Amino acid sequence: MRAILPADPSHPTPIVGELPDPIPEPGEVLVAVEAAGLNHADLHQMRGHYPPPAGESDVPGLECAGVVLEGEKGSPWQPGTRVMALVGGGAQATRAAIPVGQLMPLPDNLSFIEGAAIPEAALTAWVNLVVEGGLQTGETVLVTGATGGMGSFTVQLARELGARVLAAGRSRERLELLRDLGIDEVCLEGANLAGQVKEATNGRGADLVIDYTAGPDFGSHLAALAPRGRLVVIGTVGSRRAEVDLGLILSRRLKVVGSLLRARPREEKARLTEGFAAFALPRLLDGRLRPVIDRVFPLERAAEAYKALGQGGAFGKIILATA
Ligand SMILES: NC(=O)c1ccc[n+]([C@@H]2O[C@H](COP(=O)([O-])OP(=O)(O)OC[C@H]3O[C@@H](n4cnc5c(N)ncnc54)[C@H](OP(=O)(O)O)[C@@H]3O)[C@@H](O)[C@H]2O)c1
Incomplete structure (x- = not known):
């Protein structure tokens, strides 16, 4: 997969390269990531100040939208399902292994870019x-x-x-x-x-x-x-x-x-995701809630995107298009 390589404090700007695809653990699905959100946590992680929680990918990225490639038996997350998700790490790549409890269906009216702007915020x-x-x-x-x-x-x-x-x-x-x-x-x-x-x-x-x-x-x-x-x-x-x-x-x-979101255990994130989805998915579908996007950068230009977030002045989210 293409991905932002794990942080190397001697080189604090993001580098895009090749990594092996993640292998989903039980309770995870493999997602083809189409877009990923950018957050201050990624900037801190890149400088070596904010490592991912134990057990999470060391590729940066806390949120993404894409399509399920390999689903989980008996779950609604079957190949081809459009999804958006909060993750503990690993979103800024073309593939991510994502815990089923942190997935949400991507409403039909929203693009992958819009979906990637939602989970963390x-x-x-x-x-x-x-x-x-x-x-x-x-x-x-x-x-x-x-x-x-x-x-x-x-x-x-x-x-x-x-x-x-x-x-x-x-x-x-x-x-x-x-x-x-x-x-x-x-x-x-x-x-x-x-x-x-x-x-x-x-x-x-x-x-x-x-x-x-x-x-x-x-x-x-x-x-x-x-x-x-x-x-x-x-x-x-x-x-x-x-x-x-x-x-x-x-x-x-x-x-x-x-309050910190990333440090919470997966079970708690799953409960939060469920509560939020029940309240907000109908409102995202009819436009009462909408993501606000300042700019979109291709993954290959991640260094510019990171710099833009660090400089401030964005109105809403900065997104990386990975596809
Ligand atoms: N605890 C958690 O779980 C958690 C989760 C997500 C994010 N966060 C944190 O939440 C913060 C906001 O994230 P974000 O993604 O919304 O960031 P953002 O997109 O950069 O927005 C921050 C806003 O704060 C204002 N601002 C920027 N620099 C400032 C300064 N020096 N003094 C006062 N105001 C300033 C700006 O608005 P104006 O220019 O209009 O004033 C800007 O729009 C970050 O620190 C992030 O790490 C925490």
Whole structure:
């Protein structure tokens, strides 16, 4: 198969080459990958900072879409089925062995490129809104880094879960583009973020913050919360360091939770995939939920794609076309 070769810290840009096809273990199917999503985790892995969990492929790539080549007896995953999937590694290749519990049918109205943009953003949004964040219908959620690959799907899923959605970012112009995805208000990062959120919530603040950026803005993300509000830290594109007023956490009785998707066991990923698919597949089919794609690169130009994600400025996901 063609694949991005496993990370070599002495050469931190991705190299495409030939590797043997993966051999599926029991409970896995072999998929001909047509497209794979790109994530910050891949950039970290390429630099030697984020190895795959034990038992997962050391080829980069956490999500893909394609066609089942070798199915599993008695399962719905038979040769020729169009699928999309979250994986612990191995997606940025022309073949991947994928646990059956992490496969989802690719809705007929979506291309492979669109399908590859869904699993990581969708499952990250689902686990953090529903499981970690405990989002309830009618609550207000603030999503930071809302224009990014994760954020642009999270705002839609939050809306479909019945929340009022505030989108935060550094550029009003970019945030305004999210209005098409059904957000209620835009909030600019900076000293007055909490003030804008209060104004949008009759002085109350957000019930939940889904934080993809953290860093120097983390304090204002906390300050945007209502009493007893929850904040889930998912990403640190802003920086891993932050200064926090612990008095705010105490006096408002806030909950701050950290969350990682990739490290979760396969059984948990299968449960999350099942829950997400039941809720979201009908909504993907009728267009209430849609992947947001910034750019597509052929696999052979993976180095440019990695560079583009690292530079920032994408609106939605960057995808590698593998076929
Ligand atoms: N914990 C998990 O399980 C998990 C899963 C998936 C992703 N993640 C993490 O989630 C984060 C977001 O991923 P993504 O794929 O959405 O990334 P992305 O596509 O690069 O989007 C990040 C967004 O954050 C904003 N941003 C970029 N640099 C920033 C900075 N220095 N300070 C403040 N804001 C900045 C940008 O929006 P504006 O330019 O519009 O402000 C950008 O659209 C990453 O850190 C990723 O590793 C974690």
